[in-house]
Amino acid sequence: MRKILFCVVFVLACCVVHAQHAGQYKIAGKIAGMESGRVVMKQKTMEGYNELGTSDIKKGHFEFKGETSEIQSVQLFFDNQRGSLILFLEPGKIQVAVKRDSIYYGKVTGTPTNELWGYFNGEERRLEKVEMECAQAYQKSFETKDREKVRAATKAFTDATKARKVFRKDFLNHSEHKYVAACFYRTSLMQKLQYVELDSLVRSYAGMENNNDVRLISQRRDLMRGVAVGAKIPEINLPDIDGKSFNLSTLKGKWVLLDFWASWCAPCRREGKHVFELYKEYQSKGFEVLGVSIDQNPDAWKKAIKEDQTTWKHVLDQKSEVAKTFGVSSVPRVFLIDPEGIIVAVNLYGQELSDKLRIIFDDL
Structure with a gap:
């Protein structure tokens, strides 16, 4: 019950702030294990990345300030470190905590969309871990040659897979999660979708044409139109x-x-x-x-x-x-x-x- 109440309050809070898309943001960051260097903020394009700004790391701390007229996902790249950290530019104070050598798993808090993004990814990883553990248990159950254990392990694996899929579907389809959903589709699913699926997705983001993730999904949709079922194959x-x-x-x-x-x-x-x-x-x-x-x-x-x-x-x-x-x-x-x-x-x-x-x- 507590978890349900928390989710309701959390979503209601997000509803209030999501109406305020324009304003000043401040990113206060700390990276463990890296005393100096540089952080570069970039935004994805179809051709690569646009650089939006840089910040020097001083005694493990860095900072960005600016103004945004639309909630936008960006990525932080750190000198000589693999991977990047996704966060959302939106009004308010954004806290970033990362560790050297594990940038991707950094924590971003302080504003509603970043909190939602962190919650979503945390649940995704937790449910994937449960599913993997159930898959391993399912494989081991065959070694016992016990039909009841195999049946129970099969059900546990099936239930875990269903739970993960239901969570993802419900979260991404929630009307107040559109910015997080657009970022997830762009980073994780867009390349796997066909034209019809991309077209439907773009239509669901009516009114968000200025959002970079939606723009990239739209560009991908337009590209896939030329190689969709029913299209004439381009020359090679x-x-x-x-x-x-x-x-x-x-x-x-x-x-x-x-x-x-x-x-x-x-x-x-x-x-x-x-x-x-x-x-x-x-x-x-x-x-x-x-x-x-x-x-x-x-x-x-x-x-x-x-x-x-x-x-x-x-x-x-x-x-x-x-x-x-x-x-x-x-x-x-x-x-x-x-x-x-x-x-x-x-x-x-x-x-x-x-x-x-x-x-x-x-x-x-």
């Missing part, structure tokens, strides 16, 4: 394994699986074995695969092709320029293209891909 012109230029359009008239991958990507290599079996089965019926590698090392790319014995056409996107055009930020990523060059499916793997190809080619 890249060097093949012999260094000769190859155009995707030369495969028009066939069903094509456009496969973005890399030699260092274990899931890519595993899925490649499955695709190879499908390729052998359906190539004679008009199925082709075009592998687009984002490897920076051409030798590693060629070695992987030789080891995996994938006999379809391969091209190298060494600077990931084509990958960016297709919104590919991680691999594997595949696009299924019909004979007219229209995208009919995205990210089909394993049995889903097998089922889709069977439906296509059984009708031919």
